[in-house]
Amino acid sequence: GNSVTQMEGPVTLSEEAFLTINCTYTATGYPSLFWYVQYPGEGLQLLLKATKADDKGSNKGFEATYRKETTSFHLEKGSVQVSDSAVYFCALTSSNTGKLIFGQGTTLQVKP
Amino acid sequence: DAGITQSPRHKVTETGTPVTLRCHQTENHRYMYWYRQDPGHGLRLIHYSYGVKDTDKGEVSDGYSVSRSKTEDFLLTLESATSSQTSVYFCAISEGDRRTEAFFGQGTRLTVV
Numbered sequence: 001g002n003s004v005t006q007m008e009g010p011v012t013l014s015e016e017a018f019l020t021i022n023c024t025y026t027a028t029g030y031p032s033l034f035w036y037v038q039y040p041g042e043g044l045q046l047l048l049k050a051t052k053a054d055d056k057g058s059n060k061g062f063e064a065t066y067r068k069e070t071t072s073f074h075l076e077k078g079s080v081q082v083s084d085s086a087v088y089f090c091a092l093t094s095s096n097t098g099k100l101i102f103g104q105g106t107t108l109q110v111k112p
Numbered sequence: 113d114a115g116i117t118q119s120p121r122h123k124v125t126e127t128g129t130p131v132t133l134r135c136h137q138t139e140n141h142r143y144m145y146w147y148r149q150d151p152g153h154g155l156r157l158i159h160y161s162y163g164v165k166d167t168d169k170g171e172v173s174d175g176y177s178v179s180r181s182k183t184e185d186f187l188l189t190l191e192s193a194t195s196s197q198t199s200v201y202f203c204a205i206s207e208g209d210r211r212t213e214a215f216f217g218q219g220t221r222l223t224v225v
Contacts, residue, residue, distance in 0.1 A: 004154075032210045043116075043202055043216035044155075051211040089154055097162065098143050098206040099170070100214060102154035 002027045006090050006103035013080055013110050021075040021106045023064075023090035031094040033057075033066050033073040038087040038105075047075075047088070080110045115139050118203050118217040125224055131190040133220050135203030141215075143208040144186040145170075146178065148199040149219070155202060161186055162208065193224045 007022040025031065032051040036044040048057030050066035050073065057064050062077045073090060090103040115138030125131050135144060143162055147155040147170075157170030159178040167178050175197060177189045190197055200221050206214040 006154075034213060036216075043218045044204075045216065046213040049213060093210045096208055096210055097160065097168075098208040098210065098212070098214060099145070099157055099160060100147075100155070100204075102147075102156070104152055104154045 002031070002092060002094055002101045004090050004092055004101055004103035006088075006106050009105070010107040010109055013108070015082055015110055015112050016079045017110075019075070019077040019080045019084075019108070021088055021090075021108070023073045023075065023103060025071050025073065025090075025092050027071075027092055027094050027101075029094045031092040033064070034091045034093075034100070035062070035064055035073070035075050036089045036091060036102075038089065040086070044089065080108070082110045082112055084108060085110045116203060116205055116215060116217040118201075118220050120220060121218065122221045123223070125193050125222070127194060127224055128192050131193050131222065133188045133201055133203075133222070135186045135188070135217060137184050137186075137205050139205055139215070140183060141205040141207055143206045144180065145204040145206075145214065146176075146186070146188045147202045147204060148172065149202060150199050158188065158201075190222075193222075195224050198222060198224045 035047040037047045048059040050057040053068035117136045145160040146158040161167045161180040203217040204214040
């Protein structure tokens with residue numbers, strides 16, 4: 001079946017450090033890939049997405065590239081801020097029902 | 113913000129009691145979903161709906177039922193709550209196209225004691 005695996009957290013970085021959160025997937029067909037972010041006490045919101053191989057999603061300085069050959073969708077940001085502290089979820093959908101398969105989530109803490 | 117309202121936001125209930133969570137949308141999206149969030153598991157799909165009175169099971173549907181009598185409302189019922197159902201529950205909506213994102217509610221924190 002379809003699945004998503006994220007790197008274990010928590011990840012603790014200093015402000016302005018480079019961020020990478022690894023995400024790999026297993027899926028049949030042609031999935032779309034997403035990164036969602038959850039700030040404390042809130043629901044999930046879309047951070048970025050990519051719907052086909054080699055697409056790059058980007059938003060708020062975050063980027064991720066859909067790599068079909070390595071079945072990966074790693075999240076990167078060049079310089080993190082304290083306000084980026086949150087839980088990040090990698091997810092995929094491969095059907096037109098929009099059902100999402102989520103990774104375990106990675107907690108990011110950025111210290112001043 | 114997408115118009116999704118979950119109620120209640122917090123609930124404490126006793127083992128064996130029935131509990132109903134409500135999700136209300138103002139976006140007229142066709143698909144509605146209930147997920148539960150647990151540490152180490154991310155979010156897992158409980159049930160989803162693709163139209164009025166049209167529902168289907170997700171990967172963790174045991175012990176839960178759903179109903180959708182109007183486009184805008186999707187109810188999740190725990191017929192007899194158990195401690196293993198202590199979790200944070202999220203409602204989501206989407207158009208169902210695999211290329212479009214889902215929008216999530218604020219969540220309901222349910223504690224079964």
